[in-house]
Amino acid sequence: MAKQKESDKNIKAQFSALRNLPRFFGLIWQTSRPLTLTNIGLRLVKSLIPLAMLYVGKLIIDEVVLLIDMPNPDSTFLWKLLGIELALAIGSDIINRGITLVDILLGDLFSNRTSVDIIKHAARLDMYQFENPEFYDKLERARRQTSGRTALMSQVLQQFQEIITVLTLGAGLIAFNPWLILILIIAIIPSFLGESHFNQRSYSLTRSWTPERRELDYLRYIGASDATAKEVKIFNLSSFLANRFADLSHRYYLANRKITIQRAGWGVLLSSLGTAAYYAAYVVIALQTISGAITLGTLTFLTGAFSRMRGMLQSIMNRFSRITESALYLQDLFDFLELEPSISSDHDSLPFPSDIHEGFTFENVGFKYPGTEKWAIRHLSFTLRAGEKLALVGENGAGKTTLVKLLARLYDPTEGRILVDGIDLKKIELESLRQNIGIIFQDYIRFQLKAKENLAIGNIGQLNNIEGIQEAAVKSMANEVIDQLPERYDQFLGKRFKNGVDLSGGQWQKIALGRAYMRDAQLLILDEPTAALDARSEHEVFLRFSELIEGKSAVLISHRFSTVRMADRILFLEQGQLLELGSHQELLAQNGKYAELFHLQAKGYQ
Numbered sequence: 001m002a003k004q005k006e007s008d009k010n011i012k013a014q015f016s017a018l019r020n021l022p023r024f025f026g027l028i029w030q031t032s033r034p035l036t037l038t039n040i041g042l043r044l045v046k047s048l049i050p051l052a053m054l055y056v057g058k059l060i061i062d063e064v065v066l067l068i069d070m071p072n073p074d075s076t077f078l079w080k081l082l083g084i085e086l087a088l089a090i091g092s093d094i095i096n097r098g099i100t101l102v103d104i105l106l107g108d109l110f111s112n113r114t115s116v117d118i119i120k121h122a123a124r125l126d127m128y129q130f131e132n133p134e135f136y137d138k139l140e141r142a143r144r145q146t147s148g149r150t151a152l153m154s155q156v157l158q159q160f161q162e163i164i165t166v167l168t169l170g171a172g173l174i175a176f177n178p179w180l181i182l183i184l185i186i187a188i189i190p191s192f193l194g195e196s197h198f199n200q201r202s203y204s205l206t207r208s209w210t211p212e213r214r215e216l217d218y219l220r221y222i223g224a225s226d227a228t229a230k231e232v233k234i235f236n237l238s239s240f241l242a243n244r245f246a247d248l249s250h251r252y253y254l255a256n257r258k259i260t261i262q263r264a265g266w267g268v269l270l271s272s273l274g275t276a277a278y279y280a281a282y283v284v285i286a287l288q289t290i291s292g293a294i295t296l297g298t299l300t301f302l303t304g305a306f307s308r309m310r311g312m313l314q315s316i317m318n319r320f321s322r323i324t325e326s327a328l329y330l331q332d333l334f335d336f337l338e339l340e341p342s343i344s345s346d347h348d349s350l351p352f353p354s355d356i357h358e359g360f361t362f363e364n365v366g367f368k369y370p371g372t373e374k375w376a377i378r379h380l381s382f383t384l385r386a387g388e389k390l391a392l393v394g395e396n397g398a399g400k401t402t403l404v405k406l407l408a409r410l411y412d413p414t415e416g417r418i419l420v421d422g423i424d425l426k427k428i429e430l431e432s433l434r435q436n437i438g439i440i441f442q443d444y445i446r447f448q449l450k451a452k453e454n455l456a457i458g459n460i461g462q463l464n465n466i467e468g469i470q471e472a473a474v475k476s477m478a479n480e481v482i483d484q485l486p487e488r489y490d491q492f493l494g495k496r497f498k499n500g501v502d503l504s505g506g507q508w509q510k511i512a513l514g515r516a517y518m519r520d521a522q523l524l525i526l527d528e529p530t531a532a533l534d535a536r537s538e539h540e541v542f543l544r545f546s547e548l549i550e551g552k553s554a555v556l557i558s559h560r561f562s563t564v565r566m567a568d569r570i571l572f573l574e575q576g577q578l579l580e581l582g583s584h585q586e587l588l589a590q591n592g593k594y595a596e597l598f599h600l601q602a603k604g605y606q
Contacts, residue, residue, distance in 0.1 A: 017327035021156060024330055028106065028153055031113050035106045039099065043157055046095045047164035049088055051172060054304045056085045062297030103154045110153065117337065126341045126411075139336060152326040159319050162312045169305045169312075212248055219245040281306055343412055349429035352436045356522050356553060358421045359385040360407060365416035367406060376402045377576040380416070384523075389554045391567035393594065399576040400557050401441070404525050407555070408437050438521035442528035442557075444512040446503075448494035451482050451511070458515030468518065476513035477540075525555040561598045570594065 029036050060081045067073035122139065223241040282303060289299040365380040377399045384390050384407075392400040405411050406418060409425050418425045425433065438458065447454050455472050456463040469489065473479040485491035485501055492500040493511070503511070516524055558564055565584040572580040572587070572594045580587055580594050587594040 017324050017331065020327045020330045020334060021323075023334065024152065024327075025156070027113070028110055031110045032106055035102055035109070039102045039106060039157060042095050042099050042102065043161040044164070046092065046099065047161045048168060049092045049095070050165050050308055051168040051305075053085060053088050053092075054169070054301050054308070055172070056081055056088065057304065058297040058301035060085065060297075061300050062295055065296055103157075107151070107153060114333070121337055121339075124341050124344075125339060126343050135339075152323065152330065155319055155323050155326065159316060159323060162316055162319075166309055166312050166316065169309045172305050173302065173309065212252060216245060216248055216252075219248070343409060343430070345430040346427070348427075349432075350423060350427055352428055352432040352522075353421045353423075356386040356421060359383050359388065359553065360523070361419040361422075363416050363419065365406065365413045365418060367402060367411060367414045369402075369411075375414075375576055377406070380576075380578055382571060382578060382581055384553060384555065387551050387553060388569065389549075389556065389567045391556045391558070391564040391570045392573065393558075393561075393564055393570055393597075394573035394579075398573040400573055401527055402576075403573070404439065404441075404527050404555060404557070407523075407525070408439055409433055435519075436522045437525065438516045438519040438523070439525040439527065440512050440516045444509075444515075446494060446508050448492065448496040448500065450489065451478075451485060451491050451493055452489040454493055454511050455514040455518060458518030459520075462518060469514075472514045472517035475517040476510050478507075478510040478514040481507045481510055521552070523553045523555070524549055525557075527557045528559070 060078065063078045063081060067075060067078065118139075125135075219241055223238065223245065285294075285299060285302050285306070288294050289296065294302070361383045362380050366378045367376050368374065369376055380399075380403070392403060394400055402411075406413060409418075409428075409430065412426065420428065447457060449457075452466065452469050453463065455469045455478065456465075458472070459468075462468050466489070470479065473482055473489075481503065482488055482491070486499075492498075493503060493508075494500050495502050513526075516526065556564070556567055564570055567584075569581060569583055570587055571578060572592075574593065580590060580592050582590070588598065
């Protein structure tokens with residue numbers, strides 16, 4: 001009873017998944033209307049050809065039998081029939097190739113469009129979603145649909161094509177012997193139910209193993225990647241990674257093998273039932289021919305029609321299972337695209353102030369990362385004044401980077417609020433806010449792109465502004481690095497692509513700093529982006545930075561106090577709370593935690 005309920009539930013889920021198809025074909029229609037219409041038109045013509053060829057074949061055989069018994073046969077009509085059949089055969093081949101061509105073109109366009117949609121939608125989502133493993137499972141399943149589901153389009157259109165063909169052939173069968181249709185239905189239903197059951201089980205297995213499959217992809221990547229090659233060699237990780245991959249992949253293999261073996265066994269049994277039913281129908285047709293009830297041509301037509309209908313119905317039923325399985329997977333894509341960010345612009349959002357007058361104000365701000373109960377920041381109140389350079393100081397985990405993320409509204413405060421010139425950041429249009437804030441994080445990305453593209457990432461709209469890119473390179477001293485490259489600004493950075501040149505940590509950081517100068521932002525934030533530079537180079541970078549952003553607000557994060565002291569004021573964070581705030585001299589005079597750490601670090605240089 002429990003198994004019966006589970007089977008009913010599986011079949012129900014498969015039929016329910018068909019609700020995804022209208023939306024799916026809506027996306028295909030939007031991808032290319034001309035190609036979609038061409039595909040449908042070709043398949044409609046193709047669906048009528050099998051009946052036409054069978055009927056012409058019947059006429060040919062009957063005509064041959066007739067001519068055999070005639071004393072002076074006239075074969076003119078026979079040659080016309082053969083010409084028609086030849087034309088149908090050539091036309092069918094041409095249409096098949098046309099369908100294949102359109103399928104490939106439309107499938108590629110749809111795959112590209114879906115990938116673009118996923119990239120754009122992912123950019124709208126909140127930071128906390130990217131830090132959630134369940135989100136990554138959804139993202140991984142959605143990514144797999146961009147290529148895997150292009151075949152679904154061909155399957156559904158092929159399904160409609162063959163259904164039309166079956167209906168036309170069925171009409172021919174009914175005209176001669178309605179009982180053949182009943183035998184045909186009995187022949188295919190068991191196989192269809194079996195395929196539906198095992199397709200659902202395969203989908204359930206694949207879905208439940210999404211985290212493990214993502215781990216397999218990760219192990220495959222870190223086990224053979226230029227980014228991890230040094231650590232893998234130095235720490236002899238190859239055996240550990242290979243064994244872990246082998247263990248996990250084998251467990252997935254065993255789970256999948258069980259379903260595959262059961263599917264094959266039941267498939268043989270159910271297929272044999274269908275074959276037996278087919279030959280039962282064959283016997284009926286043969287007996288009718290022997291008794292003279294039908295002609296030899298009609299025998300050929302009926303056996304051909306029955307054989308084709310059986311094959312097509314079997315194909316339709318099996319394809320239906322594959323379509324519903326694909327439609328189940330398609331739900332993963334739609335689930336991802338339906339995710340909505342909690343941080344977005346309201347319809348009545350205000351533009352970012354053209355010139356900041358008062359600055360950014362934190363009013364009793366507190367923040368907890370989603371899924372945790374620990375406060376990353378609490379009871380934080382201060383003002384970053386217009387045109388001020390504020391340094392953030394504190395031990396690792398004190399909340400410095402969290403503060404910066406809140407300032408850029410990558411997160412919203414759990415309590416309290418952040419204002420700019422008296423306006424809550426939540427009321428500022430999000431794109432306008434991001435355009436006026438430039439950030440270089442400590443974990444900046446080393447994009448495997450051209451040097452000019454790496455710089456232009458700071459303001460990608462200026463990608464073709466080579467003068468602006470060169471100016472940013474000079475400001476960040478990245479020009480010293482780029483001038484030494486074989487292709488200078490057109491040089492690919494990193495080793496992923498042919499002729500790419502990798503850089504040292506310090507060289508990469510100068511490239512990343514150049515991104516900050518690409519954006520004409522009112523607030524610039526450097527979150528320890530110079531950690532790979534020596535103390536002298538970092539001091540020079542920050543000194544240059546201070547000169548170049550005169551009149552703009554800035555937030556600097558660094559563990560080197562020789563650099564921090566250049567800021568107008570220093571905010572010392574401890575366990576997410578404001579401990580001290582003031583200029584370098586004021587904090588030294590207070591003789592508090594800042595002064596203690598400053599003198600401690602100064603001793604290290606003596």
